[in-house]
Amino acid sequence: MSVGVLCIHGFSGGPYEIEPFTAYLRAHTDWLIEEPTLSGHGEELQMQGFTAKHWLMDAELAFRALAKKVDEVLVVGFSMGGIIALYLAKRYKVKKLVLLSAAAKYVSPKQLVKDFKMLASEAYHRNLSNNELFMRYRHKFNNVPLSSTIEFMRLVRMVEPYYKDIDIPVYIVQGKLDGIVPYHTAQFLYDELISNDKTLYFSDNGKHHICFDKDCTKWFSQVLTFLKG
Structure with missing residues (x-):
């Protein structure tokens, strides 16, 4: 039996x-693994004008294309991709789900403050260019329009009513030091x-990434x- 895995990245991120x-x-494994890049996302962000509907359609098209090539499809979603994975599970025949730092709730202010205090301290000691967290987020802060963030929130709200309909096997992974998704979200x-x-x-x-x-x-x-089980 052939197996495909659809891996969906997070908001303002990419397959990386x-x-x-x-x-x-x-x-x-010898599985067929597909990692689509959602509209406006990827290494170079061009998010202006893209909406939640675009991102859901991107995922649907990728799922349908993969489903034509294999007997069963597993879906892995990171952050916003975890919410899109749940959307797919509601609408299509998904065999199993893996949700990584799934953004059903978002932004733990406490952890963000801790992270930024650490960044400020490293900046003071002229070590900021070596800080992985800073390098990862600096680009996002400069390139994510407010309208895109609103679309992300809209997507989360749109999918929330589906949670109670998901009855396939699911594995949830969550970091307790996640500064973007409060860790109790996973229990929710x-x-x-x-x-x-x-x-x-x-x-x-574990942090968000x-x-x-x-x-x-x-x-x-x-x-x-x-x-595999």
């Missing part, structure tokens, strides 16, 4: 956000989804076991 995990899947999602087969994994030191955290190989193997 989940690349360590997709590389792991490619190394350990776990409780809302009606699936009988669901797992919730908390990374004690969970695929880049030091302990990611722990859950990479567990998620692969779940997807």
Whole structure:
């Protein structure tokens, strides 16, 4: 039986956000792995004018194209991509779901303040250019229109009523130090989804870009076991 995996990145990001995990899947399976870039997203952000509907349609088209090539489709979604993954699960025949830092709620102000205090301290000590978090977000702060952020919030609200209809197997991974998605969001999602087969994994030191955290190989193997099971 042929298997396809559709991997959906986050808001204002690109496939690079989940690349360590997709590389792991490619190394350990012969599955067909697709990583579409949502409209306006990617290495160079051009988000003006694109809406939640564009991003959902991008994901639908990618899902349909993949479903034509394989017998079953697994969907992995990171951050906003996790919400889009739930949207697909409501509308299409998705075999299993993996939700990474899924943005059902967003922005933990406490953690953001901590992160920015750390950035300020590093800037003071002239070490900012070496700070991965700063480099990752500096580009976003300068290139994400407010209208796009409003569309992101609209998408989250649009999909929320679907949670209670999702009954397929799901694996949720969440970092406790996530500064974008409050970590209790994962418990909220776990409780809302009606699936009988669901797992919730908390990374004690995990931040938002969970695929880049030091302990990611722990859950990479567990998620692969779940997807193969």
